[in-house]
Amino acid sequence: MSTLSGNDIIVLFLGIALMLGTGRVLGELFRRARLPSVVGEILAGICIGPSLLGRMAPDFFQWIFPAGTRGSTALEAIIYMGVVFLLLVAGLEVDLSTVIKQGKSVFVMSAFNIAIPFALGSALALLAPGLFGRSGSIVLALFIGVALSITALPIIAKILLDMRLFHTDFGMLVLASAMINDLFGWLIFSIIVQLSSTGAVDSMLILKITGLTLLTALIILSVVRLLINQALPWIEKHTEWPGGTIAFIVSIGLVCSAATEAIGIHAIFGAFLAGIAVGDSQHLREHTKDIINQFINNIFAPLFFVSIGLRVDFIGNFDPALSLILVTLAFGGKFAGSIVGGRIAGVPLRESMLTGSAMSALGAMGIIIGITALKFGIIPERTYVSIVIMALATSLLSGPLIRFFLKTKERFSLAVLIDEHAFLASLAGRTTNAAVGELAAAAARKTGIDAATIAERVIERESIMSTGIGDGVAVPHARMAELESPCVIAGLSPAGIDFDAPDGMPAHIIFLILTPLGDQDSQIRILAEISCVFSDSAIKRLALRAKDHIDFIEAIGSSCTPAE
């Protein structure tokens, strides 16, 4: 029988809509500033939470986010499903075989990336418990240790994807380390939760939980993984596609979550393992994954991220000293761990620094641990706020730090360079000169440089050696002193234009690439990305059908990542 009243429903739906709306707006603003949109979503929660909205319009805030009603229980459950689904899709991104291929160095890296931050955090909590507003205890020390040693796999994955480093060796090393890191982080965390609820440090209990956690991970990643791999093709064949597969994956995620929760490990660890097990199957199709990813990343995950700020008053509980100490320790611990681990594993120093930069993003994971600790009364709200700030700060700085150590001023993703003004859906010209003229006119509008000048330089370059790279793609280009940053114009020619390609085929997709004279890298990078993306004939077919720049970006968005 129904127990939710009409008012519960109204408040619940408006609350969710408000969370999705503000989360989206701030998330987009951050994305446009090339910062993780997750941070924008968390800030949105702080804005519509007790920190801001609760102060400015307390009555409205109480009405839309009530406490202790049936509606608030429902919202909590939906948010909980959000974080479980978030970990499920995070798991989908993990490539288990690559982790194993990385071998020893990954394990050494992760061991130190856990041990050093953990030691630093625990030591601080033991030596200065007053900082955390509690008297010293083993549980508090363990908790602060684990909060500093866990990493935010979803945020790291997102940063690496955005920077197109995901499938590189470096990306896989970082992801594999983060994965093992999280595995052990959650293991320790489960023990802490058990300890805090029983109140006693019992070595048999620790042993039991440790054994169970490892066993669960082993079972899901071996037996369950193989079963899923067998089941997927059968399901695809015998159920309505892709619906059956989507329902299957979501169900598996929920069952694994429930199973881990039942044995005393947190539910989201099970969802994460389930995601890995599903994502590892070669039978999982991109289209299926895309639907799950889109819906979860755009509806469920933002609800969770926004909810982080809803729980606590961030302004009233702001502790600048503790926040600063935690941020410093987080970076210090991860960099120290990566450098020491890297030295022992024989990883070059630059790569260790890169790994440290990436691993220091604590993001959602640190926050989830913070929420649980808050719930169990291990830490007060003041400490929770500092942990969220630590998670935000490390997540924000992780990307810039990677860029700094990569010594790359800017990454050139075609998808970023091609906006609405940089795409011509149908070139009228049938000759090289005519096509270059049209593209140059578009480039002129974007850069302010005279179109004739651009066309002249490009044709001059073309005369030295033609730029038809075959398979229907041509890349006329030039370096120009007048430019500050690269400019790429993409044009489609349904009729085809002869760019004197080695295979004799006319070009249907033509990129005009203009780069600053002094910049040695960008032209090479852009050319490399184009040739990598369009080596896939399916992408080429999709791109050719583009009616506008969104279609075009969508087509090349599903593309390969150039190996570094």
Next chain:
Amino acid sequence: MSTLSGNDIIVLFLGIALMLGTGRVLGELFRRARLPSVVGEILAGICIGPSLLGRMAPDFFQWIFPAGTRGSTALEAIIYMGVVFLLLVAGLEVDLSTVIKQGKSVFVMSAFNIAIPFALGSALALLAPGLFGRSGSIVLALFIGVALSITALPIIAKILLDMRLFHTDFGMLVLASAMINDLFGWLIFSIIVQLSSTGAVDSMLILKITGLTLLTALIILSVVRLLINQALPWIEKHTEWPGGTIAFIVSIGLVCSAATEAIGIHAIFGAFLAGIAVGDSQHLREHTKDIINQFINNIFAPLFFVSIGLRVDFIGNFDPALSLILVTLAFGGKFAGSIVGGRIAGVPLRESMLTGSAMSALGAMGIIIGITALKFGIIPERTYVSIVIMALATSLLSGPLIRFFLKTKERFSLAVLIDEHAFLASLAGRTTNAAVGELAAAAARKTGIDAATIAERVIERESIMSTGIGDGVAVPHARMAELESPCVIAGLSPAGIDFDAPDGMPAHIIFLILTPLGDQDSQIRILAEISCVFSDSAIKRLALRAKDHIDFIEAIGSSCTPAE
């Protein structure tokens, strides 16, 4: 602060997984039997509900679907969101301009499709209230009337889509009638709900609710619709695509639901209106719609359908007499309404019978009304069960009745005919004879007819007039006395085969079409569908990339519907 315990989470997740799993299995079985999968999902709920599981394993049932816990409140909220989202996507399918273009006849049709079943139901409740286990009352009479007069737009849409009648004139007439029908059905329903909660029949109240409902519908379908149409391109341009659009649509749906609930109309009516307003925008992209559709139709909607059977013991409360009376009245009312309405509107009798068949599917809508009536104590569980049975029976029979009146033995959807044995991803032959030989061999395996015989007849037919229909498609075919039902084999030839097409282009997609000798219709229908589907060059490109029959069906699945 968190209020859900670990156990709540475990039970909630396992309950959802059980619902999704069983719903899927029975839904697929029904789909394979060419019956609405929705009915299978509802039956799954009866199986895992108090009717079966509750009897066979009462302890387990109590554990996994507890009553009155925080987890059950959460499940209820998620199911509620399920039905709201279901109506949102149902609304997306409604083409408002087509409704308006249908003009007067639609309004006459719907008027009688509401009035006659409503009169029949109300009269029964007034004359024999004992049948419904209650003493007679205006509220009961109104409720039975509305339960019989509402139609299940999502199920009707699904049946029409499955039968490829969705975009035909007939399909649009039915959908438009169903839409107006539902609009008024919900209007009356809102009044009943208000009456049953205030307990008094107040004409001012009725007037107020009527006015508000009409006003809301008008505002959402005019002002809000125009605003959405303006907002969509802006959102697509300025947010990450398609995520921003998805979040926007879901938010709009939730806000409109909350708004209608707030003014005393049911929340799902608002979601339905929001869906229409969004779906009407020409800026909504298919890919965005696809993601929303897939996730909602495969996760949220099944949860709602399965939950129908979870509420009540269907075996203990089964009342055969009442069920039979309601089913008879439902069909009688809708057919009478369609015939009378059709006669007045000048619709041919056959089309009226078709409309009556389609409109008689009461499905989810009747059930939602039943649930609400049960909740408000208007009807007892026994009557609720009969209403669900009526909804199931009418939904099950609607499709067969349409087929009967269409006088079509079988609809030929390419997607249905092409299974894993009917698809050759890469034809080796380079000549007409070689390709036909390969296709004939596949057809021989499927039909048991000798491959040489098939090839001979097809080549014979080919010699009279070649079957290359141009644009890279060829349709070699033959009628065969040995066949019982049509057989289609699709083959791809990356190299291309000369089928002497009018445009001189080689054929890359070749369909071998074998139909029974006596069957006049099927060959024409299949040929019509192929030429219709492949008139879209995008579909052709996608189909050409198919690696197996699922890829192929996926490509042609997004196809146009041949007009009848």
